[in-house]
Amino acid sequence: MTPRLRVLPVVLIQFSIILCLILLAMELGQDDSKVRVILSVFLSVFLIVSYAIARRAQSSVVIQDKERTLQMHNEAMSLVAEAEIAHRREVAAWIHGTLQSSLLTLSHSLSTSGNEEGSLQIAKMCDEIVRKKAHDLYPPQLEVSLLLALQDLCLNRAELTVSPNLELSALKDFSSVVIPVDVRVAAYRIVEEGLNNALKKVTTTNVHVYLKAEGGSLQISILDNGEMMSDEPKSSLGFSLIEAYVSRCRGSWSISNADSGVLLTANLLFHQGSLSTMVPKSVQDLLRGKEK
Amino acid sequence: MSEKFSAVIVDDDRAFAELLQGVFEDSGMWNVTGVFHDLHDFYSTVPPDQVLAQQMLPDLLVLDVLASRTVLTDIVPTTGLQIALILRNFDLAFGTLFISSMSSESLLPMLKAQHPQGWAYLVKSPSLTTKEILSAAQQALLL
Numbered sequence: 001m002t003p004r005l006r007v008l009p010v011v012l013i014q015f016s017i018i019l020c021l022i023l024l025a026m027e028l029g030q031d032d033s034k035v036r037v038i039l040s041v042f043l044s045v046f047l048i049v050s051y052a053i054a055r056r057a058q059s060s061v062v063i064q065d066k067e068r069t070l071q072m073h074n075e076a077m078s079l080v081a082e083a084e085i086a087h088r089r090e091v092a093a094w095i096h097g098t099l100q101s102s103l104l105t106l107s108h109s110l111s112t113s114g115n116e117e118g119s120l121q122i123a124k125m126c127d128e129i130v131r132k133k134a135h136d137l138y139p140p141q142l143e144v145s146l147l148l149a150l151q152d153l154c155l156n157r158a159e160l161t162v163s164p165n166l167e168l169s170a171l172k173d174f175s176s177v178v179i180p181v182d183v184r185v186a187a188y189r190i191v192e193e194g195l196n197n198a199l200k201k202v203t204t205t206n207v208h209v210y211l212k213a214e215g216g217s218l219q220i221s222i223l224d225n226g227e228m229m230s231d232e233p234k235s236s237l238g239f240s241l242i243e244a245y246v247s248r249c250r251g252s253w254s255i256s257n258a259d260s261g262v263l264l265t266a267n268l269l270f271h272q273g274s275l276s277t278m279v280p281k282s283v284q285d286l287l288r289g290k291e292k
Numbered sequence: 293m294s295e296k297f298s299a300v301i302v303d304d305d306r307a308f309a310e311l312l313q314g315v316f317e318d319s320g321m322w323n324v325t326g327v328f329h330d331l332h333d334f335y336s337t338v339p340p341d342q343v344l345a346q347q348m349l350p351d352l353l354v355l356d357v358l359a360s361r362t363v364l365t366d367i368v369p370t371t372g373l374q375i376a377l378i379l380r381n382f383d384l385a386f387g388t389l390f391i392s393s394m395s396s397e398s399l400l401p402m403l404k405a406q407h408p409q410g411w412a413y414l415v416k417s418p419s420l421t422t423k424e425i426l427s428a429a430q431q432a433l434l435l
Contacts, residue, residue, distance in 0.1 A: 096358075096393045100416065101305045107418030108311065123418035131395060131415075140394040143358055144371045151398035168406055171374065172381045 014050040021046065078248040085138075085185050092138035100126060100134075139188065146184040150191060150209070158195055158207035158222075166213050177213040183270040186245035187211065187218055190253070193238045194222035194264040201226035204261070216272045217251075225261040242266065296323040297433065298350035302334045302359045302372065303391070308416065312354060312391070315422050322429070325350055331359045335375055342382060349379070349386045352429055356416075357392040357399075373399075380407050387432035391416055391425075410434040 021043050103126045111119035134140070141149035147166055154160040170176040179187070191209055198207045204226030212219045233239065233255050242264075246253045249268035256263055299322050303309040309327050316322035328334040339345050355372040376388045390399065393416040403411045412432035414420060 097305070100393045101308060104416065104418045105307050119418065127417050127419060131393065135395070140358065140392075141396050144373050144394070148373075148396060148398055148402060151402060152396050155397055168377060168402055171377050 011054055014054065018043070018047065018050070074247050077244050081244045081248045082182070085182060088138040089181075089185075092134045092140065095130060095134035095137070096140055100130060103130065138185075142181065142184045142188060146179050146187060146211075149184070149188050150211070153188065153192060153195070154209055157199060158209050160209045160211075162210070163212040163214070166211060177272065179213065179218060180270050183218060183249055183268050186249050186268055187220055187266075189245050190220055190242050190264075190266050190268075191222060193242055194220075197238060197264070198222060198224035198226060198262065203227045216270060218268045218270060220266045220268070222264045223258055223261060227261075228257040229255075229262055296321055297352060297429075298323050298325045299352040299354055299429070300324070300326040300328070300334070300350045301354045302328045302331060303354070303356040304329050304359045305356065305416075308356075308391075312425070315425050316354075316429070319422075319426055321426070322352075329359075331370065331372055331375060334359075338379070342384070345379075345382070346384050349384055351434075352387045352389060352432055354389045354391060354429070357390050357394055373403075377403070377406060380410070385434050386410070387412070387429075387434050389414070389429050389432040 021039070024039070103122055107119045107122040107126070110116075110122065139149050139152070141152055145168070147162055147168065150160055150162075164170060165175055165177045166179075195207060195209070198204050201224070204224045207222065207224045210219075210221045210223075239255075242253055246266055246268065249270065251266060251268040253264070253266035255265075299316050301309050301312050301316075301324060303312065306329055309329065313324050313327055316324050326334075326337075337348065339348060353376065355376060357372045359372050372390065372392075376390075379386070380388075387410045390411070390413045392413075395415045396413075400411060400413045403413075410432060412428040414424065414428050
């Protein structure tokens, strides 16, 4: 239903009231001009107020419609992002597992049958093309740990600091925070985008990436010392990507000038799982045995 | 003849696990005491007692980082890295050789920051040689 049709009942009610008032004015004001003037003024005021109310109702309906459309758009974007992550993860796992394993066996068979040239070609393809493609689709480090994936991403490009509960050492006392895979992917892609933006500027000589996990939220900040932004950030594919990942994790993000560069921040929300649910029972028993 | 080192292989890629077993046994220096095709199958054999666990563990654990048949879901997988680290954190002494199709420059430095000795890492590749595997295995040993 269009906004115009939706405000139709309001307009009809108002029209009926106006009609009644006109009829009343005609009835009462037949012999008295004062009553006629008062009723005319009242009618005019009523008409103006009614018009304002109708307009307001219409714009409120339009805003509600736009908000609903925006919400549906965000939900659709989130579903697309979710499907994309799942698909990339699945394909990368197949390449890393099945395809690479088959190529490895093939290369070995060629080598044992004396076809060294063929074996080397397969090995080269596996190392230089297949692994890289699988990594581009979905970094397998994310399956292991967000920290490991980010260490590799920031290597020789940025300084990475994480809160103690994201460090590997937190495994010692089981104080590690378990970040779900979808949030790991979002964090990785946001850092990747922020890093690329920072290093695109020729003036950037230092980038600092900081991650902190606290109470079911993962805070990310990427600070560079490059040229500041001269005006409001323009919409770009990269920013749309950040927006999509952030909205999927019901989070927020911003980009602004800092004291000496540009600061990109993002906050992602997640359901905090405990490490004890991830650690095998036998290992938990071992820990309990040690405590005794 | 000197005593052989013991090794346990954990890799969900059966063909590669078999290949590794052959490499270790043919070298004459290693005795493969177990082959597992799932991380869960391996860690469920670890007894809940530090002394018994130490007795059961080999000199070297040859581990695929993502050696799990768990269906890919949103659930965070438990990986070989976490298991090896947790066991080492219990003061259990064994070497770990990670062999994975995952290529990571940060893996080894990160592990060594936790426990300086007892780690080696190789990327699964058709160009990987027997010599490289055996050399990495020696490096990973806690002697």
